Amino acid sequence: MAKIEITKTELVWPGKYNEDGTLKEVPRVSLPFQVIERVNESRATRESKKGGVQQTLFDVWEGKEGETFEEGWRNKLIWGDNLLVMGSLLEKFAGKIDLIYIDPPFATGADFSFTAPIGEEGEEVYKEQSVLEEKAYRDTWGRGIQSYLSTIYDRLVVMRELLSEHGTIYVHLGYKIMHYVKLMMDEIFGTENFVNQIIWFYPDTPGRTEKRFNAKHDVILCYSNTTNYAFYANSVREEILLESKERYKSPRVLGGRSYVGGKSAEIGKVPEDVWRIPAVKGTTVEHMAFPTQKPERLLERIILASSNPGDLVADFFCGSGTTLAVAEKLGRRWIGCDLSRWAIHVTRKRLLDIPNCKPFEVLNLGKYERQYWQGVTFGDKKDKSVAERALYEYLAFILKLYGAQPVAGMAHLHGKKGKAMVHIGAVDAPVTIDEIEQALNECVALKQSELHVLGWEWEMGLAGPNNDRRRGGVMHEVARQRGVKLLLLQIPREVMEEQAAAKGDVKFFELAYFGVDILRPKPRTVAIRLTDFASPNMDELIPEDIRAKIKKWSDYIDYWAVDWDFQNDTFMQGWVAYRTRKERKLPLASDPHTYEKPGTYRVLVKVVDIFGNDTSQAYDVEVT
Structure with missing residues (x-):
């Protein structure tokens, strides 16, 4: 191997450089996106917008919508390998993302495995990672820290290209790995663009050892793209300590001054770099039973500090969708990505639970497996x-x-x-x-x-x-x-x-299958009732002892939706029902849909099973 010329302080690992001593280039592959589903948007609304309309089921996303909600922007939830996804986003989004938060895997266990609840009783079944997910895990950890660093390095390089001039990136890390990534980010973003090392202290989780001091924190590294980065201090000012009462009060910030109890006081302080925020517990409303789920309060502080309403926020390891859910509630535009089908499905349901959630689309990295x-x-x-x-x-x-x-x-x-x-x-x-x-x-x-x-x-x-x-x-x-x-x-x-x-x-x-009855409660009105569901691969995925507890075919279904006027293009969600952690019952009949005029309509029904796999079937319905 050729000798590497050392010209700067940097972290080096096997595989970072080519045999001739040159730095390996980060692969950038631009592949098409295929829009699988549009959520919270009517077909009439969609067809009234200019540009970005898919003509057939297999056309690709063209990205012609505007860069604001008013111009037709749709938030995006993408299934696929994030390196390929980001490379494919570069053409239209290079230099346009205002804030990136990522929580990349830093454990040594199976990062894509999960437990899924089944049926009305919520009996949980353990789902091993798929072969695709296992391959991603091997790529990340197969050679230990060496492969992890290669994986993260490539992705951080592309993320910097996606960041806007005033953008910032927050990388959430475990204490065992953060020092490596800190050196890596110094190299990629520049030491002059280091903003903060934030300690997230979660006080309420139980200690697990008596052989050393218990680890009760994660580290979040914050870097900017340039020294001209955005930071909105007034959005995150917190409680101030009143010397007379020696306790924290929540001030109202008005015109740069805070008022506590009707009396003027010093303005609320900007938080320090140690954040005491409880971890997500099973008893909290936001709990999704998703491994490594982060609390919304944590993401709220990050998004408020480093973006304005309408800015574009991205999370390329979106998991259960915490970043996207908080961005949605705070009026930001967002792009989320994950390789796990289950993560995409959990995130879709989580977003649907947000009142007045803006329209968003679910995309595949169209046909990259066939590229x-x-x-x-x-x-x-x-x-x-x-x-x-x-x-x-x-x-x-x-x-x-x-x-x-x-x-x-x-x-x-x-x-x-x-x-x-x-x-x-x-x-x-x-x-x-x-x-x-x-x-x-x-x-x-x-x-x-x-x-x-x-x-x-x-x-x-x-x-x-x-x-x-x-x-x-x-x-x-x-x-x-x-x-x-x-x-x-x-x-x-x-x-x-x-x-x-x-x-x-x-x-x-084998392909999954479901049966339906077409109901006609009154003229020009149609409803759908599920009558059956069969997925042969369940025998492979679910242990025999758990299968024995399945009471009926519908226990395998987690979500289903109907497009009342499918036109051989993107699925438009006209009616939807799904299970949540608290509400396990699933209606097997849709609400009725009334058509404006008689005719033959194609109704498309989509069913998603408990592991996030979806099956769609179309039915031609004569409406009189």
């Missing part, structure tokens, strides 16, 4: 030989992961696993009913009695169980009539994770 095949592998699609070779490599790769052998000479059948023929859906399009029908035709012609269809995305209405206990989807019935057993299987996002694929950890799960 390898769309861009890098396919290359120039005008070159037929390149495209054909890439298609062959793609099919061979998926077949190998599925444990199937390739077959040649078929137009719609790509492989065989045991007695079953296998069809693989395209990379950049949903599996359609017509596509399955063509594969069925080939099965019948070859006198094959079983067909497995693997897909990334699915045409609405295709979902259904892969057994005879329930009705199944439309294509299951067609297949049965033709003497073919049909299985629809999800290609998991984990297939693009090299380590997971190499370990053979990839599992192809």
Whole structure:
């Protein structure tokens, strides 16, 4: 390895520099965002706004909305790897985020595991991290402190590029790791831009050792992007000590002066850098039973001190959504991101519980798990030989992961696993009913009695169980009539994770299914009632002793919503119901919806299970 020239004081770890002694570049990959759901916004409101309108379910977010609420800004909750998310935000948000707060993992346990309550009794089940989450955990901690520093360094570099000129960043750390990150932030942001080292002291948590002084604090490092940073002292002035009474009073701050008990006093003080704020307890209203959840009071102080109403606040490890919830209550715009599906789901419900919550959208980092095949592998699609070779490599790769052998000479059948023929859906399009029908035709012609269809995305209405206990989807019935057993299987996002694929950890799960009744209580009025839910992967995810306690199919459902006029685009939440920690009952029938005029409408129903996985099915309804 080449000798590294030391020109400054810095923290160095294995892997920071290339073999030639140059600093490794931070990867910046710009990928498309796909809008999955718009919340608290009517379709009429959405269509009246200019720009940023998705025309189909698979179009990408264009980011044409304005930079204020008045100009149509929508807050954003994003599922995906935060390094990829931030790289994809750079084009439109570089230098535009006013405040970043992050609480990155600093434990040594499984950071993505959680307990989820089931049904009305709230019986909790432990959910192991997914393969994708496990890979992220290995990347962060697989080589100990070395991999952790690489992970955090790359992300901090991109965060600085996203910060506005007057912006600040707060990084929440454990006392065992903070000294490393302090040196790293000195390098990235500059020692001249160090603002504060804040001690968060949580007095009410129990001590756990008698062998040393009990650790009762975290550290929050605050850095600015430039020396011209924003700090709103008057927003966070706190109690003042009156010498005569020797106790704290809450002053009213008016025009730079405070008034206590009607008498003028010294203005309330700006808080010191040691904050005594209780941790979140199970008895508090804000408790989400989420690991490492931080109290809203803590984030309130940070957001008030370093942003104004309308400013843009971001949290790229958003967890249970504390930063976003507080930003919403304080009138800030916000962007949140997490790799955990459960975190995204918990945050969505938490935001919905806020009175008058402004519209927000849920986004995927659209198809990043397929970007390898769309861009890098396919290359120039005008070159037929390149495209054909890439298609062959793609099919061979998926077949190998599925444990199937390739077959040649078929137009719609790509492989065989045991007695079953296998069809693989395209990379950049949903599996359609017509596509399955063509594969069925080939099965019948070859006198094959079983067909497995693997897909990334699915045409609405295709979902259904892969057994005879329930009705199944439309294509299951067609297949049965033709003497073919049909299985629809999800290609998991984990297939693009090299380590997971190499370990053979990839599992192809059957699609979940739910049944509904369409109710018509009066003319031009429709309501939806759930009648069934089946998710085959629950047998894999839930221990047998917990499954034995499940009383009914609805116990597996945590949330469901209805788009009354789905137009093959983004899901628009027209009605929603979900369980909370306190209210475990879930209504299985929606409120009625009245249409303005008769016609045929497509109703899309979305169901989210107790682990945050969602399933959608569409129904065409004739309204008279």
